[in-house]
Amino acid sequence: MNLWGPIGVAILELKRSFSPFRIGTWVLMTAFPLLLIQLLLMRISPPPSAEALEAIAFFLIIRVVTVMGLLLWATPAISSEIEGRTWLYMATRPGGGQSVLLGKYLVAIGWAISSGFLAVLGVAWLAPLEDKGVFCLSMMGLVVLASMTFGATLSLIGALVQRRAMVVGMIYLVVVEGVLSAVPATLSELTVTLRLQILESQWLLSPDSPLVESLKTHSTFSLPSIVHVMILLAYTAVALGLALWRIRVGGYLTDPED
Amino acid sequence: MSQAPSAVIELNHVTRLYNTVIGVNDLHLTIPQGSYGLVGPNGAGKSTLIGLLTGALQPTRGEVRVFGVNPLKEPRVLRRIGICPASELLLPRTPAIDWVTELMMVGGFSLAEARARSIEALRYTGMADAMHLPIGSYSLGMRQRVKLAQAIAHDPDLLILDEPFNGLDPVGRFEMNQFLRQWTGRGKTLILASHVLAEVEMVTDAFLLIYGGRLLAQGTTEELRRIVADLPQQMTLSGPDVARLSGRLAAAPWVESMQLSADRQSLRIEARHADELLTQLNRWIIEDHITVTKMVGAEGDLSSLFDILTRRHRGYAR
Numbered sequence: 001m002n003l004w005g006p007i008g009v010a011i012l013e014l015k016r017s018f019s020p021f022r023i024g025t026w027v028l029m030t031a032f033p034l035l036l037i038q039l040l041l042m043r044i045s046p047p048p049s050a051e052a053l054e055a056i057a058f059f060l061i062i063r064v065v066t067v068m069g070l071l072l073w074a075t076p077a078i079s080s081e082i083e084g085r086t087w088l089y090m091a092t093r094p095g096g097g098q099s100v101l102l103g104k105y106l107v108a109i110g111w112a113i114s115s116g117f118l119a120v121l122g123v124a125w126l127a128p129l130e131d132k133g134v135f136c137l138s139m140m141g142l143v144v145l146a147s148m149t150f151g152a153t154l155s156l157i158g159a160l161v162q163r164r165a166m167v168v169g170m171i172y173l174v175v176v177e178g179v180l181s182a183v184p185a186t187l188s189e190l191t192v193t194l195r196l197q198i199l200e201s202q203w204l205l206s207p208d209s210p211l212v213e214s215l216k217t218h219s220t221f222s223l224p225s226i227v228h229v230m231i232l233l234a235y236t237a238v239a240l241g242l243a244l245w246r247i248r249v250g251g252y253l254t255d256p257e258d
Numbered sequence: 259m260s261q262a263p264s265a266v267i268e269l270n271h272v273t274r275l276y277n278t279v280i281g282v283n284d285l286h287l288t289i290p291q292g293s294y295g296l297v298g299p300n301g302a303g304k305s306t307l308i309g310l311l312t313g314a315l316q317p318t319r320g321e322v323r324v325f326g327v328n329p330l331k332e333p334r335v336l337r338r339i340g341i342c343p344a345s346e347l348l349l350p351r352t353p354a355i356d357w358v359t360e361l362m363m364v365g366g367f368s369l370a371e372a373r374a375r376s377i378e379a380l381r382y383t384g385m386a387d388a389m390h391l392p393i394g395s396y397s398l399g400m401r402q403r404v405k406l407a408q409a410i411a412h413d414p415d416l417l418i419l420d421e422p423f424n425g426l427d428p429v430g431r432f433e434m435n436q437f438l439r440q441w442t443g444r445g446k447t448l449i450l451a452s453h454v455l456a457e458v459e460m461v462t463d464a465f466l467l468i469y470g471g472r473l474l475a476q477g478t479t480e481e482l483r484r485i486v487a488d489l490p491q492q493m494t495l496s497g498p499d500v501a502r503l504s505g506r507l508a509a510a511p512w513v514e515s516m517q518l519s520a521d522r523q524s525l526r527i528e529a530r531h532a533d534e535l536l537t538q539l540n541r542w543i544i545e546d547h548i549t550v551t552k553m554v555g556a557e558g559d560l561s562s563l564f565d566i567l568t569r570r571h572r573g574y575a576r
Contacts, residue, residue, distance in 0.1 A: 008363025008372065012356055019351070085345040089361055089408060092312040092341045094333040099364045250316055250330070 001095025001102075009103025017073075017107055029069055030115045033060035034122040041127065051209055053127045054135060058200050061119045061139060063193065066112050066146045067173055074108035074151045075158040075169040077101050082162065082252060097247035105155050105240070109147040116143030138203035142196055149192045149232045150177075152239035159243040162252055184217050192235060194218065195228045202228075265326075266291050266416055266447045267311060272320035274306050274471075281306035283471040285320070289449075293442035295458030296451040298468035304451040305344060307468065308418055311449075312341050324416065337365060340414035342405045344421040344451070350394030354380060354404045357393065361408050379411035380404070384433065398425030406437075417441060420451045435460050467567060474567040491532035493539070496552035500525040506542050510534075 037056065041047050048056070081087040081100055090096035120139040124132045157172060158165045181193035188194050194215075201212040202225050215221050220228075267289040274281040282303040298304050309315035310322050313329035313336060322328060327335050349357055355376055362372030380389040383403040388396065393404060402425055409417060419438075423431055438461045442448050452458050458465065465482060467475040475482055495503070501522045507513045512535070514528040529535035543550055 002366040004366060004368055004372070005364040008360045008369070011363075011369075012352065012360040015356060016352060084348045085343075086347070086349065086357075088309075088312075088314055088341070088343045088345065090364060091314045092336055092339065093361065093365045094336045096336075096364045250314060 001098045005093075005095055005099030006102035006106065009099050010106045013104050013107040014110070017111065022073075022111070025072065026069070026111060026115050029065045030118045030122070033057060033065060033119045034126060036060060037123055037127055047128070050128060050130045051205060053123075053129060054204055055200075055209075055211060057120070057123045057127070057135075057139065058142070058197075058204070061116055061123070062142055062146045062196060062200075063177075065119055066116045066143055067150050067177070069112040069115055070108055070147065070151045070154050071166060071169050071173065073111055074105060075154045075165050077104035077108070077155055077158050078247070078252065079158060079162060079165050087252065091250065091252070097250070098244045101155055101159060101243055101247055102240075105151055108155075109151040112147040112151065113143055116140075116147065135204065138200070141203070142199060145199070145229065145232050146192070146196055148236045149195075149239075152236040152243070153192065156239040156243040156246075159246040184214075186219070189218055189220055192232065195232050199225055199228050264290055266324065267449075268321075268323040268326075269310075270321040270323070272310060272317045272322055274310060274315055275318045280471045281315075282310065282468075285471075285473050287466070287473055287476060289447075289466075291445070291447050292464060293438075293448040293462040294450065295455075295462050295465045296449055296468060297453070297455055297458055297465055298451075299453050302453075302468045303471035304453075304468060305420060306471070308341065308343070308420055308449075308451060311418065312336065312339055337412065338415040340409035340412065340417045342409040342417075342419045342422055344424065347393060347401045347405060349392075351392050353390050354385060354393055354396075354407070355389040358404070358408045358411055362411055365412050367412070375411045376407070379407040382410070383407045383437075399427055399430045402426055402430070402434075406434075410441075414446075416447045416449070418449045418451070421453070422450065423452065423454070423457050431457075469567065491535055492526065492528050493535060494524060494526045494552075494554045495539075495550050496524045497548065497550040498523065499548055500550065502546060502548055503539075503542060506538075506546075510538065 037053065037060070040053075040056070077100060078087070078097070081090060087097075087100075090100050093099075117140055120136055120143065123129075123139075124136050129135050153172070154169050157169045161168045177191055177193045181188050181191035181197075197211070198215055198218070198221055201209070201215050201221075205212050265288045267287075269285045269287050272285045273283055280303075285307065296304055296307065306315060310317055311324055311329065313333055316330055322330075325335050325338055329335050329339075355373075358376035358380060359369070359372045362375050363369060365372075367375060377389070380386065380403075383406050385400065385403050385407060388400060393401060396404065402422060406419070406422065409419070422434055422438075426434055438448060438450065442462070448462070450458055450461055455465075459479065463479045465475070465477065465479070466473060467482070501518055503525060504516055504518060507516055507527060510529075512530045514530055516528075517526040519525070527535065527539075542548070
């Protein structure tokens, strides 16, 4: 694979992605946490504490907005080419399939990060937080890490599962990143969500917060932030590597009847 | 300096299965530089074979070599291949120039070079005025031209076109013909897949006949005619007095069977040797002044030709 390949795919994918549907979805996703937090501030009296608002913002921005955006934009990287009947044109060029995956991955995380960043800035502007600077920096770091890691994992699912990749991606998000990450067991330490929660607790929450208390049961909680960041980057590299390998093997069904 | 391999394509007992469905079955052939028609009805395995040649599909058994290397193990060889698949292009909002540029970049060219090559190829295929319009606004013929442009923009040594005449009007067909003749005249290799024999005959007289995933025959038009001539053949004659031929046919030792229709207007003959049947039949029709309004045999009907060759392949015929 050459470097121009993913750049070429990313340029065209970015142009194509400025569609009314994509922009509409992006606006809705960005506005969703802001609307919900504004509603909470208006309806609940006394308003939730700054720490509670930060935890809510983490859930809405990282676990809903970023993840859902990536599910929609990163997972169908391969299947959309096959359905659009353009896969064969890509797959018959050296490293073509890999270029598609990487180019679309870059665009998908670009959209997810931009949506997450705007939502973070919006929440910082709306909510009465203690240190808005720390909140913005921490949350933006988490948005970048979440986008890279979930984007890579969902791209891998898209490369492994030719049909109904989004359904499988959704099942993964609910079962593994939703249920398993909440189980106080060693297995949950394999999830991306738990790593992000530990980073959230280290960067953003006070040590006596209930969430921090619950996370302390995990053996890796006390590891420094850089280790968790490195683990998430390693997840990203492994997931992308496996996805590229799967594409290299080839054999996607494009026109089996002939 | 290493010598270039003489064979452009080598298939060594290649089989490709889709679960239990056979895509191609034990294909074994060598294709030197030149121009070839890959002819077979829909579902014959042409697209599977093309997928194998371009590394898009992995053979279940056997080995594929293009320009001396396995395209799966050494995908760099794909730079020397241009492919125009048969499938319809579904890119409603993307302009042709953007799509071809993307494909050229994926092929390894820088943005500026990819753009320049794309413009040149689209101009060459007659898309100069429409290249900035979305592909969704194009006619079927224009989409075929775009597909051709992306296949030739990187100046490949082997061009594989799958049903390139689909959707082209007579002018488009003529222009495509001209282009393909020019292409082969440049010393490059062309594989032209089609289910219409006449379309391929206009470009080349070398054929690969594929059916049911198997290579039934390979050779020039004349060689194929010779194969057919030695084979049993069915022929149906229609006319007001074709029944008069039955006496002559009954005495001929090479006639296997005859069947006259109830209205005596149609005579179906099955002969052991097509060559004898055609020679004698022509003579008798002229000598006996028999009026024949219709004559249908294997050479006028591609499916009959495949039927004959399949029977030969299976050993039902000598």
